[in-house]
Amino acid sequence: MKILIINPNSDTAMTRVIARTAKRYAADDFEVACLSAPGAPKFIETYQDEAGAAPGMIRLVRENEKSCDAFIVACHCDPNLDFLKEITDKPVVGIGEASMKIASMLGDIFSVISSTGHSVPNKKALVRKYHLREALASVRVAEDGDYLKAARAAVKEDGAEVIVLGCAGMTGLDKRLQARLGVPVLDGVVCGLMIASGLARGGVSTSKVRRYAGRR
Amino acid sequence: MKILIINPNSDTAMTRVIARTAKRYAADDFEVACLSAPGAPKFIETYQDEAGAAPGMIRLVRENEKSCDAFIVACHCDPNLDFLKEITDKPVVGIGEASMKIASMLGDIFSVISSTGHSVPNKKALVRKYHLREALASVRVAEDGDYLKAARAAVKEDGAEVIVLGCAGMTGLDKRLQARLGVPVLDGVVCGLMIASGLARGGVSTSKVRRYAGRR
Amino acid sequence: MKILIINPNSDTAMTRVIARTAKRYAADDFEVACLSAPGAPKFIETYQDEAGAAPGMIRLVRENEKSCDAFIVACHCDPNLDFLKEITDKPVVGIGEASMKIASMLGDIFSVISSTGHSVPNKKALVRKYHLREALASVRVAEDGDYLKAARAAVKEDGAEVIVLGCAGMTGLDKRLQARLGVPVLDGVVCGLMIASGLARGGVSTSKVRRYAGRR
Amino acid sequence: MKILIINPNSDTAMTRVIARTAKRYAADDFEVACLSAPGAPKFIETYQDEAGAAPGMIRLVRENEKSCDAFIVACHCDPNLDFLKEITDKPVVGIGEASMKIASMLGDIFSVISSTGHSVPNKKALVRKYHLREALASVRVAEDGDYLKAARAAVKEDGAEVIVLGCAGMTGLDKRLQARLGVPVLDGVVCGLMIASGLARGGVSTSKVRRYAGRR
């Protein structure tokens, strides 16, 4: 089994950190690679950024479809996820969707820690799209990059029972935060791997009737 | 890694079929066992059945907590799931919750195939509890045990893009139905294993603040 | 007409206070009794407590089914309510459900005063189960046992127009709080009696098709 | 205790039938009267009918406020209910609200039997207003006045577990229908009396902060 993680932005340092998390999770049990979408913007924040990342993401799927068993989109706003689900028969997993649905299985309500205030409405729109609005405690912005402080406020003030790291760039911080907070902290990259490897192993993928059918 | 699958009923033939599915999924990569809850009723259909299964399920968790990395409740109505999440620090996964949340990642709306009309309102209550009402196409009863016919009607008439097998006893039928229907068919036991093995490997479990805190 | 109030816990002091409220409401117009569930835990807070109370609650229903016209479950988290509705043909009313549905008829939004922070997510899950999420202003914890302060904050800060006492143990405090707050304060025991006596007098009970049908 | 039932229309035959139901429920335990709103239209079907009934309904409340302990609006579309809740300190209960909230306590989903197709969207708007949309199986029109047939279809085809008679004019049919259908059938007048007499006895009424405060 081989899983390709697509980093929709061109920040290669972030790509390396994501790869490190992925390899630690996969250990020797399956193969995993992480590639930046060629020609993508440095950071995915706006709708324009998302559209700018599309061509490179599509190219990665097309070029690796034969050799890979599943794809992961490693940006927590799940850019172009519907599109990729449509163009390939292999499973495609967004780390936003995976982490938030898993969060809803581990506690009553969860909070997402976001790095920028700009992304709050988009996160909430994503939460509604995934039918998780009643399971959301809050989206908390780590104003000054202090994720622990934001997560602690989410637990204390918003009643969050689970914390979701709301950016692929935060990958690898989960265990340290979890140890200090005393609640589960979900790393999107890890959650994406749980679902993607499970789907690949279980032999199920995106439905190709109706929504993701593509053109016949 | 070792996962214990708890069959909440005392139907040992069903326990064997579940175990077969589980071993096929786990292959040689992790250990898996399936046990019937001691003293449980033959079939879980009513609230009384659910309560009757509780003592045996608790005993299995208590006796295997040290040696196992995760538990799966292998009945699609997720009986006593909240209770078990509360009494152990290890991950506990219901096949109802796992299969329906995974279904919502593979297509727009899904249908659950149920073996008895009696369970329809309970399934729908479960769907609402998991915030999946907008992702549900229908609960279809296989009146005469003809799962293919019920699933086909769900796809054609209700717009289902994904089929969820709504009873642990249907385990093992997924691939054959999937081949004939042309849409993903989800086997709850397989879905439970995807999530449970993922959580165990990823080192996250039920939140122990508030909802599942138990008594201090 | 005779109504049996089941206190799911074994706190006999609480049982006495509940009985006092009940007798005051019933006056000489109908008979009412309050019994502790035999073998139940001291306090109902966790899922384990709820399961521990089940056998005694069932026994009380079975032993009194012939002589009673309706049952009330006098714990605001409505433990084992679905189960009891299933096993008897007589009406069974939970004080949580009764008080919150009546609250929704007396004002736009209501707040529940809870004695422990632990129970907040469970209260909210109950509110969702009863389709009352949009009618809920807040669940307020009386941190230091100061119910008046918590209720006042709910009215002033959360916009609550009605206060629901969120624990059977608070029974009897309603009129005093109501006088000081100037908004209706609902005592679950009283609300349970309104509904239970009304159903018994009106000759309607739990539907026995589908959800609460039990095994045939 | 004395309860005044207001029939918002001027159909005195209907007023008499409502009074008969009410007296049977009240027996000798409390006093009950039923009056037609003076100057009201023959039948309440449109918004214009509802507005036309307002002056007479107000007059009945004003004239009987001192002598009565609670009011019931005996039209299943609950016309002018918010208005009446605002202008009096005594409890005011709509038979639509009362019957549908009680229905939601007796089974998973309920159906309303309506006498005219015209009223279906208004019934559904009412259901949404009372937060009961997820508890509604259907609104069934008894096209040819055959309530039994409409109710039977609701139970068989729509999964209804409880039937609500959707017009005050159907009062008194409940027990006969219940006997033939095998599911609870709710008579709005009876349900209104359950709640109104309970509120009056329990000493709680409409909240007078905010929504129903009226002008100071």
Place this chain on the structure above:
Amino acid sequence: MKILIINPNSDTAMTRVIARTAKRYAADDFEVACLSAPGAPKFIETYQDEAGAAPGMIRLVRENEKSCDAFIVACHCDPNLDFLKEITDKPVVGIGEASMKIASMLGDIFSVISSTGHSVPNKKALVRKYHLREALASVRVAEDGDYLKAARAAVKEDGAEVIVLGCAGMTGLDKRLQARLGVPVLDGVVCGLMIASGLARGGVSTSKVRRYAGRR
């Protein structure tokens, strides 16, 4: 094209201000008039006020139905809107509905600035009626008449992206507030005119099947 704006209250100063806004919007492109409902209360705040305004509003519609192409109800709580939609074949637009639905097209979530705390639950009930609950950031009361302060708090603290002026009496303040806040500020009178003139020009009006059919 001629549009009649109905001010449901008898405050003629407000009627003049509304007319001024309307004439500025209409310029020379269409005719617009604003009239106070004869016999209406000074201010619309309670259900009683709404009912009191009905006769005058109806009279204005009846007297101007021939000569006008559309009607606007210029009170942000949309009093008697359903009623007016029913009694005329011409389009009737409430400034509450128009402004809040337009707000939902210009940003993720909006806040309504209200002049009195009393109206908050009614505003929220209106928001729910219009299916806009998930698009509402907050209803903010301008306690001391300081609309700018209330709107600023809505933007900063509640995440509002659009501000809706929640009272016809605030008409004409939109551009000044917009300039200072940096977010769109919607004047209900302007929004009502957008929709009403559009419907009249486009030749569509209220559906006359079912909900607004009136009596045949």
Place this chain on the structure above:
Amino acid sequence: MKILIINPNSDTAMTRVIARTAKRYAADDFEVACLSAPGAPKFIETYQDEAGAAPGMIRLVRENEKSCDAFIVACHCDPNLDFLKEITDKPVVGIGEASMKIASMLGDIFSVISSTGHSVPNKKALVRKYHLREALASVRVAEDGDYLKAARAAVKEDGAEVIVLGCAGMTGLDKRLQARLGVPVLDGVVCGLMIASGLARGGVSTSKVRRYAGRR
């Protein structure tokens, strides 16, 4: 005032029909033009089609931003609408959003007539995104291109009070269908023009804080 209508596909015959509808609506009161997005696919049905239309749509916005007062996206699935709202300060209106929100003001529930079964889940996802799920009667597919038949079924069987033409290609059919159906039929192009011209005239546009802020 000048409004540019962007046809996201390259079907120039459709562009001409849209332009004809638009000129009829605008008459001599404002200027309107309709252009096909350069390089766009023939028909917008899949996510791939939507992405393929993006570059041409962006180019049209960029090239006409100075000279135009508002933009309309003339495809009923509102492709790239969020993106366009982000990149320009001028109002951008999708005909899907405009027509469905206007439909919700003209009747209780509406149906969308769709030309292909493939688009049903996407339409429903759009309906949920716009918070209109409770106002939707159905999405009806005109299997054989018979829009009248599909619309009639929606009115008779699904209770629709308003019909929305679910494809820009159906523009111009509204009045004929409306005459035969007896309910309002909404043409998306007309609805888009109502809103776009209203916003331009009223001097309000997309909020530029948070969701549509774009990169700074």
